[in-house]
Amino acid sequence: MNDRNDNQNLEIPPDLQHHLQEADRPDFTVPQEVDAFLHTRAAQHIAARTTRRRHRLRIWLPTGLTGAAAAIILMSVYLGPWWQSVNRSRATQTAGLNLDDPTILEAFALARLLKDSNDVPAPEWDYNADGLIDSHDVDALAAAAVHLENGI
Amino acid sequence: MAAANDGDPAAFDALYLRYRDWVLRLAWRFTHDREESLDVLQETFLYLLHRFPGFELTARMTTFLYPVVRSIAVTHHRKRARQADSDAYHIDDYLHDQPEKADPEPLRLSSRQLDALLSPLSDDQREIILMRFVDDMTPSEIAQALNIPAGTAKSRLHGAIRRLHDDPETRRYFEQ
Numbered sequence: 669m670n671d672r673n674d675n676q677n678l679e680i681p682p683d684l685q686h687h688l689q690e691a692d693r694p695d696f697t698v699p700q701e702v703d704a705f706l707h708t709r710a711a712q713h714i715a716a717r718t719t720r721r722r723h724r725l726r727i728w729l730p731t732g733l734t735g736a737a738a739a740i741i742l743m744s745v746y747l748g749p750w751w752q753s754v755n756r757s758r759a760t761q762t763a764g765l766n767l768d769d770p771t772i773l774e775a776f777a778l779a780r781l782l783k784d785s786n787d788v789p790a791p792e793w794d795y796n797a798d799g800l801i802d803s804h805d806v807d808a809l810a811a812a813a814v815h816l817e818n819g820i
Numbered sequence: 821m822a823a824a825n826d827g828d829p830a831a832f833d834a835l836y837l838r839y840r841d842w843v844l845r846l847a848w849r850f851t852h853d854r855e856e857s858l859d860v861l862q863e864t865f866l867y868l869l870h871r872f873p874g875f876e877l878t879a880r881m882t883t884f885l886y887p888v889v890r891s892i893a894v895t896h897h898r899k900r901a902r903q904a905d906s907d908a909y910h911i912d913d914y915l916h917d918q919p920e921k922a923d924p925e926p927l928r929l930s931s932r933q934l935d936a937l938l939s940p941l942s943d944d945q946r947e948i949i950l951m952r953f954v955d956d957m958t959p960s961e962i963a964q965a966l967n968i969p970a971g972t973a974k975s976r977l978h979g980a981i982r983r984l985h986d987d988p989e990t991r992r993y994f995e996q
Binding site: 677678679680681683684685687688689690691692693694696697698699702703705706707709710711713714715717 | 827828829832833836840841844845848849854857858861862865866869870872873933934937938949950952953954959974977978981984990993994996
């Protein structure tokens with residue numbers, strides 16, 4: 669709009685403009701055959717593109733889904749044991765022993781660790797300080813948790 | 821435009837009907853030949869069709885189409901000139917009298933009626949006058965379509981109008 673306003677001095681008289689428009693005009697119109705040709709070509713082009721897109725989807729959608737499923741299976745096969753070990757080691761570390769006030773949960777954690785895991789428990793679990801981490805430590809922890817003296 | 825990009829053939833038909841006559845007028849302006857004009861029209865719309873889907877229009881459609889029509893028309897014109905040259909060559913070869921080939925006839929921009937009105941102008945000036953006052957393009961759009969600086973388009977337009985103003989044939993329009 670500003671462009672048009674800025675160029676008001678770049679105008680010609682309306683009569684001259686009208687005569688130019690009249691003179692610059694072919695004395696024939698577009699034949700119906702040309703209209704029909706372009707209409708058909710447009711329909712063909714668009715149909716071809718749509719078919720191509722559908723074909724692509726038909727090929728790539730199942731391929732993509734199969735690939736994703738395979739990736740999930742492979743991840744679970746290869747990363748499953750790793751994830752379990754991470755969880756296990758996390759259990760051994762996070763269920764760390766509180767020497768001042770052990771609870772029965774820590775006794776259970778050590779018992780599960782000794783039963784289920786192949787990992788070597790952390791040295792802190794040697795509650796009875798006999799150099800071994802075994803069921804005696806579990807017993808000692810349980811006894812401490814219920815405030816019983818050893819041997820009672 | 822969005823519908824055409826979405827694959828709606830009716831949307832392309834609507835675009836075609838909207839710009840068909842303008843493209844024909846432009847093709848006629850460049851070729852001044854019925855068959856060539858119709859060929860240029862077809863090729864222009866086939867070119868446009870193949871831009872879909874994914875066509876993004878960043879200017880007016882006429883600004884986009886103008887250089888396309890112009891380029892196709894020039895190509896057609898050169899092909900025709902080469903063909904004429906080639907035919908001449910065979911005849912001359914047969915006669916063993918080969919004259920120097922003439923340059924192809926320059927692209928005509930206007931009909932006889934237009935020639936009368938725009939006779940004082942150069943081809944560049946004629947083109948810009950028609951773009952401005954027949955195609956209703958702004959100087960910025962003209963600059964974009966011709967790929968020239970806006971200042972050049974304005975000064976070319978200004979010079980053309982001044983010539984029309986000073987020419988005895990067209991001065992009367994300015995005196996009314």
